[in-house]
Amino acid sequence: MARRTQRTTASLSFPVWAWLVFFVFTPLALVVWYSFGYKPDLFTAVSTDQLSFDRYGEVLDGVFMPMFWATLRIALTGTLLCLLVAVPFAYWMAVKVDPRWRPLLLALVLVPFWTNFLVRTIGWQVILAPSGMASDVLNAIGILDGPLDILYTRGAVQLGVVYNYLPLMILPLYVVFERLDPSQREASRDLGAGRWRTFFSVTVPDALPGIASGCLLVFIPLMGDYLTASVLGGARGTMVGQIVARQFTSAQNWALGAAMAVTLMAFVLLTVLIVAALFLLVRAVVRRARHLDLGVSP
Amino acid sequence: MTTTTVSLRGISKAYGTVTAVDGLDLDIAEGEFLSLLGPSGCGKTTLLRMIGGFEEPDAGELLLSGESVVGVPPNRRAVNTVFQAYALFPHMTVAQNVAYGLRQRRQGQPRPSRAELAERVREALALVRMSEYADRRPKKLSGGQQQRVALARAIVNRPDVLLLDEPLSALDRNLREQMQVELKLIQRQVGITFVFVTHDQAEALSMSDRIVVMNAGHIEQVGTPQEVYGSPATAFVAGFIGTQNFADGIVKDRVVVADEVTYAPELSALDGLEDGRTVRVAVRAEAVTVVAEPLPVGTANTAVGTLAGTAFLGDVVQHVVLCEDGREILARTAAAGAQPLATGALVGVTWAPESVHVYPADAS
Numbered sequence: 164m165a166r167r168t169q170r171t172t173a174s175l176s177f178p179v180w181a182w183l184v185f186f187v188f189t190p191l192a193l194v195v196w197y198s199f200g201y202k203p204d205l206f207t208a209v210s211t212d213q214l215s216f217d218r219y220g221e222v223l224d225g226v227f228m229p230m231f232w233a234t235l236r237i238a239l240t241g242t243l244l245c246l247l248v249a250v251p252f253a254y255w256m257a258v259k260v261d262p263r264w265r266p267l268l269l270a271l272v273l274v275p276f277w278t279n280f281l282v283r284t285i286g287w288q289v290i291l292a293p294s295g296m297a298s299d300v301l302n303a304i305g306i307l308d309g310p311l312d313i314l315y316t317r318g319a320v321q322l323g324v325v326y327n328y329l330p331l332m333i334l335p336l337y338v339v340f341e342r343l344d345p346s347q348r349e350a351s352r353d354l355g356a357g358r359w360r361t362f363f364s365v366t367v368p369d370a371l372p373g374i375a376s377g378c379l380l381v382f383i384p385l386m387g388d389y390l391t392a393s394v395l396g397g398a399r400g401t402m403v404g405q406i407v408a409r410q411f412t413s414a415q416n417w418a419l420g421a422a423m424a425v426t427l428m429a430f431v432l433l434t435v436l437i438v439a440a441l442f443l444l445v446r447a448v449v450r451r452a453r454h455l456d457l458g459v460s461p
Numbered sequence: 462m463t464t465t466t467v468s469l470r471g472i473s474k475a476y477g478t479v480t481a482v483d484g485l486d487l488d489i490a491e492g493e494f495l496s497l498l499g500p501s502g503c504g505k506t507t508l509l510r511m512i513g514g515f516e517e518p519d520a521g522e523l524l525l526s527g528e529s530v531v532g533v534p535p536n537r538r539a540v541n542t543v544f545q546a547y548a549l550f551p552h553m554t555v556a557q558n559v560a561y562g563l564r565q566r567r568q569g570q571p572r573p574s575r576a577e578l579a580e581r582v583r584e585a586l587a588l589v590r591m592s593e594y595a596d597r598r599p600k601k602l603s604g605g606q607q608q609r610v611a612l613a614r615a616i617v618n619r620p621d622v623l624l625l626d627e628p629l630s631a632l633d634r635n636l637r638e639q640m641q642v643e644l645k646l647i648q649r650q651v652g653i654t655f656v657f658v659t660h661d662q663a664e665a666l667s668m669s670d671r672i673v674v675m676n677a678g679h680i681e682q683v684g685t686p687q688e689v690y691g692s693p694a695t696a697f698v699a700g701f702i703g704t705q706n707f708a709d710g711i712v713k714d715r716v717v718v719a720d721e722v723t724y725a726p727e728l729s730a731l732d733g734l735e736d737g738r739t740v741r742v743a744v745r746a747e748a749v750t751v752v753a754e755p756l757p758v759g760t761a762n763t764a765v766g767t768l769a770g771t772a773f774l775g776d777v778v779q780h781v782v783l784c785e786d787g788r789e790i791l792a793r794t795a796a797a798g799a800q801p802l803a804t805g806a807l808v809g810v811t812w813a814p815e816s817v818h819v820y821p822a823d824a825s
Contacts, residue, residue: 346548349515352535353542354618355565364561368552455556457583457595 198421209417218422226406227423231430234403237317238385241324245332245381246374248325253336254366258345269337272330280327284394287323288314291395315397323391328384332377339373340366379435386431403427463490465527466621466654467512472521474507481507483678484521489622494648494655496665499675500701505658508675509624512656514538526621536565541615542624546631547607549599555610556582556595562618585617586610588647605636612644616651625657629664641668662702666690674698696741696820704746704779706790709822712738716761717819720786725761726817739822748816749792751780753802756809763811764790768802782810 198218200211256268275283290296293310301307313319343366351361367374389404396402407427410420467489474482482504489495497505510516511523514535523531530538541562549558559582563573573581586592589609599607608628615623625644629637645668648655659665665672666686674681674689674697682694693699700707710719712734717724724742734740756763766784778799780792790810802808 344546344548346544346546347550349513349535350542350544350548350550350614351561352515353513353540354562354614355536355567356561357534357536360565365550368550453553453557455554455560455579455582455595457556457579457586457592 194421194424196421197417198425200418200421202416202418208411208415209421218418219426221419222422222426227403227426230401230403230406231427233317233401234386235430235434237321237324237402238382240321241328241385242332242378242382244321244325245329246378248329249332249336249377250374253333254340254362256333257337257340258343265341272333272337275326275330281390281394284323284327284391287319287326288394291319291322314395315399317396317400319395320392320400320402323395324385324388327388327391328381331380331384335373335377335380336370339370343369382435383431386427386434463492465489466491466525467656468522468524468527469508469512470522470524472508472511472518472523474504474511474516474518480678482511482518485678485680487673487680487683489654489656492652492654493670494645494657494668496657496659496669496672497675498659498662498665498672498701499681501660503675504678505660505675506626509542509626509656509658512622513540513542513624539618539621540624541618541620541622542626543608543611543615543628545626545628547599547611547628549607549610549614551599554596554598555586555591555602558599558610559585559614559617562614581617585613588616588650589613604632605640608632608640612647616647616653619651620653622654622656625655627658627660629659630661637664644668666702674701676701693743693818696743699743699818699820704791704793705743706746706749708742708744708788710740710742712736712740717742717817720788721758721784722764722786722788723759723761724817724819725814726819727814730817730819734819734821741820741822743818743820744812744816746779746791746793747777749790749810749812750794751782751792751802752809752811753800753806754809755807756811762814762817763809764788765807765809766790768804768806768808770804771802780808782808 196211197209199214199216200209201213201215201217202208203210256265256272260268291311291314292298293312293314295311295314297313298307298311301311302309313322347365347369348361351365352358356364387404387407389402389408392400392402392405396405403423404427407420407423410416410423414420465488467487469485469487472482472485473480485504485508497508499505507516511518512525514530514533514537518531522529525538525540550561553561560578563578563581566572582595583592586595589612591606591609591613594602594606594610599610602610608631611628629640629644632640641664644655644657657665657668666689669686671683672686672689673683676697682689682698684694689698690702693702696707699705708717708719708722708724710717710722710724712731713736715725715728715731717726717731717740719742724744726742751768755765758765764782764784766782766788769781769783769789771781772779773796774793776796777793778796780794780802782790782792784790792810
């Protein structure tokens, strides 16, 4: 009986592991394999008849590292900005808005996804252009004198990534805020805590899983993004994803590109681990401060 | 003369077109255990939430210890609440949950020192006999234990009033009865005014100093459990508390005639009810006795019928007697002294004049 159940479970999960094997592990293994190869001649993208770590040396010595730091800055700032915008918005949507209007608001959050990522980003190019809408508006209200000089800068990329990834932050936050028991907030108010104190002591700790998944959903794809930077960044706002893509497309050096991709993955993973460790440290400090020794328990 | 802790004057609250509380007046005395009893939707929870500060009344005045608190947020009221689903903070231990209220900044009060904090949390946990669970998380506790922690968390601030929103409804029966006794003992011990919302009449009767019976946003009766049970002021109260036999009849020569049955209440019960007035009479099932020999038809406070069924309810036995006019009369007697009666037998039922309550028919 138990055996049968096991077999059923295994067959039911076939799509999952098939997907993992064919679309995650195999390509990943190929990328890792290529990263040890080299580019033999002008017309061949990769060869693996001689394996070495040389490509990794090239990656760490070349333009990759400064690019990586610049991208990390954009990604961390972008994730933080998304969080700052999404928390009040998701909270308002999940708690304050009449439940009848929530599906509509949710649909509005998702509307940008109905349009192609590239088209949306080009839309920003039009808006941010020196003769574009943003420039006209800022000039009209007197904040700016002369054309807006933001397109093809890091600022434009920053704006673009916040715009492109914001829904990915709002959705998980909305889900956790919506699931929170309102009587928990009431209990906190009832016990003498004000609105802000209630938010930070009761709502945020309960919403942590959502905050974490939102941050990962924004940060990880953002680190690999090259479209936003290609469209809005120009020469002054390039991201590491662009130089990885360039190795696979124009430069046709798959070995170097693969080594860059693997390095980027490792660094992203490292960044996530460092942030998680910092978070755990802060939490331990907070817990220690809040700990109450009654002197009764063993 | 007792001091009034909570004073409600003409309190009204509506949600859209639905009136939840309708011009209600009530004084709650210091240190009393007051129950708000009524069916769901009668406005009892809305009333509680207004005292707690979670809802604002549309009209009327709400005084806490003599001061108006209309517009004052919950964190500035000396009122604490035990919520229906306990609402314990899952990411804090039991001790931290209880300490939460003490750690908040209050006007004119210094924050307690760590030692004082620990002392008061320890006291509160000891009061609800949860000391050994201080370092557990709420998720690891049973419903009854969570209930105790919620109670400790609410009384640790020594509020003027403690509000309890059907706190026992999620517990199973045995635990509920045990907690009823315990709640009452704790209330005596701390001397805090308890306002207890329930739809369970047995719960209200067993715990309260006074019961407020509510219906459709207004008060039907305020009184001690004995008063509310023994002399229900309205047909609604009579019907809500205990099992009643209702009959509609007409006042005639100082008795009430309802088809074949004549109800002869004590004369004072008919004061102000002139002959010909339609009334509703109520006789509690406990007040009805079944006798094996049918009585002569027409005798006051008796009826004749066949025994349709007998249900054994543990401590009591409930007989259902079907009269010839189709009316059902319920009779409850202590199981110990009940005489065996055959189903289908012709029996008589009888009740005492003082057990007959009369209500003007238009007022229900």
